[in-house]
Amino acid sequence: MSLLGRIIGSRIERGTLAFFWPDGSVERFGIKTDGWPDVALRFHDKKAERRIVTNPNLGMPEAYMDGSVTVEEGDIWDLIMLVRRNAPWEAGAEVGARKPLARAGEWLLSRADQVNGIGRSRQNVAHHYDLSNDFYRLWLDEDMQYSCAYWPEEGMTLEEAQTAKKAHIAAKLALEPGQRVLDIGCGWGGTALYLASLMDIRVHGITLSTEQLALAKERAEKAGVADRVTFELVDYRDLAAREPESFDRVVSIGMFEHVGQPNFETYFACLRKLMKADGVALIHTIGRFGGPGATDAFTRKYIFPGGYIPALSETLEASEKTKLIHSDIETLRLHYGYTLRAWYERVVAQKDKVVAMYDERFYRMWIFYLAGAAAAFEGGGMCNYQIQFVRERRALPLSRDYMLEAERRYLGK
CATH class of the missing domain: 3.40.50.150 (Vaccinia Virus protein VP39)
Structure with missing residues (x-):
C-alpha cells in the first residue's frame, strides 16, 4: 500500500476513494454508502504523492491546480467533502494533522x-x-x-x-x-x-x-x-x-x-x-x-x-x-x-x-x-x-x- 493510502485510507469509513497510480495499480478505500460520495483520483506522476504527504495543506491543492492529480470520478467538491465528513471537527478529528514541530512552524509563519x-x-x-x-x-x-x-x-x-x-x-x-x-x-x-x-x-x-x-x-x-x-x-x-x-x-x-x-x-x-x-x-x-x-x-x-x-x-x-x-x-x-x-x-x-x-x-x-x-x-x-x-x-x-x-x-x- 502507498504511503498516502496508509495515511488517508484508514480515515475513509463511509463513501469510497480510489487512487489510480501511474504504474497502472489501483488502491480502493471505504465502503459504498447511500448519501456519501464515491471519488477516484488519478496520479499522473509519483512526485504528487510526495508533495501531498509532506505538506497536505499545500501539496494537495497545488497538485490539483497543476494537473498532476485529476479527479476521475466525482469532482473536487466530492473529494474534499468525503475526507472532511469522515473526520468531523466535533469528533476531535483533524484533517491533514501534522507533527507538533511542523504545527509550531506553521503557527510562526502564520x-x-x-x-x-x-x-x-x-x-x-x-x-x-x-x-x-x-x-x-x-x-x-x-x-x-x-x-x-x-x-x-x-x-x-x-x-x-x-x-x-x-x-x-x-x-x-x-x-x-x-x-x-x-x-x-x-x-x-x-x-x-x-x-x-x-x-x-x-x-x-x-x-x-x-x-x-x-x-x-x-x-x-x-x-x-x-x-x-x-x-x-x-x-x-x-x-x-x-x-x-x-x-x-x-x-x-x-x-x-x-x-x-x-x-x-x-x-x-x-x-x-x-x-x-x-x-x-x-x-x-x-x-x-x-x-x-x-x-x-x-x-x-x-x-x-x-x-x-x-x-x-x-x-x-x-x-x-x-x-x-x-x-x-x-x-x-x-x-x-x-x-x-x-x-x-x-x-x-x-x-x-x-x-x-x-x-x-x-x-x-x-x-x-x-x-x-x-x-x-x-x-x-x-x-x-x-x-x-x-x-x-x-x-x-x-x-x-x-x-x-x-x-x-x-x-x-
Missing part, C-alpha cells in the same frame, strides 16, 4: 504573515479583491455580497439569503433617523446602500480595494444617494486618527478576518475611538469553534495573504482591553457552508468564462478554495460570529426584542 501595516494591508486586499469586478459579478448575488449569507428558512435563493443577512445585521445596529454610520470594509457598497434605503441616515464606507471603491461610488451615483452614501479608500487606522467619535453606528462585515491577530488590540482601540459614547458596533466575522490556531499554507499563499480566522476567545480578549462591552453574540454555525455551496455551483456553471478571464489553473484554484472553505464550515471548525459592541451599557434596550421587530419590518413581514 503569525509573521499577519503583521499587517497599512501598506501591507493594501497589498493583501488588492491580491484578492482587485482581481476583477467582472469576475465577482459572475457568481455573487446581484448586490455583490461577498460574505456569509443568512439562511433562516429552507429553500431560499442566494439573493434572498443575502438580503436576509443585511436585514439581520441592520436590526442589530438599532438604527435611528439622522445617524451617521461607518461601514469598515464596505466591499462593493451593497450594505451601505441597503442601510441608507431603510431610513434617513448617512453612511460612509471605507475600503482598501480600488476596484471595489470605483464600483461602490458608481452605484451610489446611480441610486441617487451620493449625497448620503459616500465611499473612501482609507485604512481604518487613519480614519480613527482623523475622525474620532464621529459615528453613531459602525458595521464591519467580513473584514476582521483580514486584520491579523497581532493587530486585534489596535483594531478595537480604533473601533472604540470611531464610535460616539452611545454608539453601537456590529462585527460580522468568520471564526473558529475552538481556540486560536494558524492560517493554513494554501490560504496564506493563494487566497488571503495576511488573513487569520479568529477564535472567539482571542477576539473578546482584545476587545475587553479597550473596555468595549460585547452586548450580544450570535454564532452562525452552517450559514457560510450554505453560502459557499451556492458560490461553488455558480463558479462551476461559469467555468468557461472564468478560464477565459484567467486560465484553467486559476479556475481549479478557485473551486478548491470554495470547496475547502465549505467543508470547513460544514464539518470543520469554522463558523461565523456576529458580535455587537457598545461603549456605554445603557446604549441599547434591555431585551433583544427590538432586533426581531426591526428585522421583520425591514423584510416587510
Whole structure:
C-alpha cells in the first residue's frame, strides 16, 4: 500500500476513494454508502504523492491546480467533502494533522504573515479583491455580497439569503433617523446602500480595494444617494486618527478576518475611538469553534495573504482591553457552508468564462478554495460570529426584542 493510502485510507469509513497510480495499480478505500460520495483520483506522476504527504495543506491543492492529480470520478467538491465528513471537527478529528514541530512552524509563519501595516494591508486586499469586478459579478448575488449569507428558512435563493443577512445585521445596529454610520470594509457598497434605503441616515464606507471603491461610488451615483452614501479608500487606522467619535453606528462585515491577530488590540482601540459614547458596533466575522490556531499554507499563499480566522476567545480578549462591552453574540454555525455551496455551483456553471478571464489553473484554484472553505464550515471548525459592541451599557434596550421587530419590518413581514 502507498504511503498516502496508509495515511488517508484508514480515515475513509463511509463513501469510497480510489487512487489510480501511474504504474497502472489501483488502491480502493471505504465502503459504498447511500448519501456519501464515491471519488477516484488519478496520479499522473509519483512526485504528487510526495508533495501531498509532506505538506497536505499545500501539496494537495497545488497538485490539483497543476494537473498532476485529476479527479476521475466525482469532482473536487466530492473529494474534499468525503475526507472532511469522515473526520468531523466535533469528533476531535483533524484533517491533514501534522507533527507538533511542523504545527509550531506553521503557527510562526502564520503569525509573521499577519503583521499587517497599512501598506501591507493594501497589498493583501488588492491580491484578492482587485482581481476583477467582472469576475465577482459572475457568481455573487446581484448586490455583490461577498460574505456569509443568512439562511433562516429552507429553500431560499442566494439573493434572498443575502438580503436576509443585511436585514439581520441592520436590526442589530438599532438604527435611528439622522445617524451617521461607518461601514469598515464596505466591499462593493451593497450594505451601505441597503442601510441608507431603510431610513434617513448617512453612511460612509471605507475600503482598501480600488476596484471595489470605483464600483461602490458608481452605484451610489446611480441610486441617487451620493449625497448620503459616500465611499473612501482609507485604512481604518487613519480614519480613527482623523475622525474620532464621529459615528453613531459602525458595521464591519467580513473584514476582521483580514486584520491579523497581532493587530486585534489596535483594531478595537480604533473601533472604540470611531464610535460616539452611545454608539453601537456590529462585527460580522468568520471564526473558529475552538481556540486560536494558524492560517493554513494554501490560504496564506493563494487566497488571503495576511488573513487569520479568529477564535472567539482571542477576539473578546482584545476587545475587553479597550473596555468595549460585547452586548450580544450570535454564532452562525452552517450559514457560510450554505453560502459557499451556492458560490461553488455558480463558479462551476461559469467555468468557461472564468478560464477565459484567467486560465484553467486559476479556475481549479478557485473551486478548491470554495470547496475547502465549505467543508470547513460544514464539518470543520469554522463558523461565523456576529458580535455587537457598545461603549456605554445603557446604549441599547434591555431585551433583544427590538432586533426581531426591526428585522421583520425591514423584510416587510
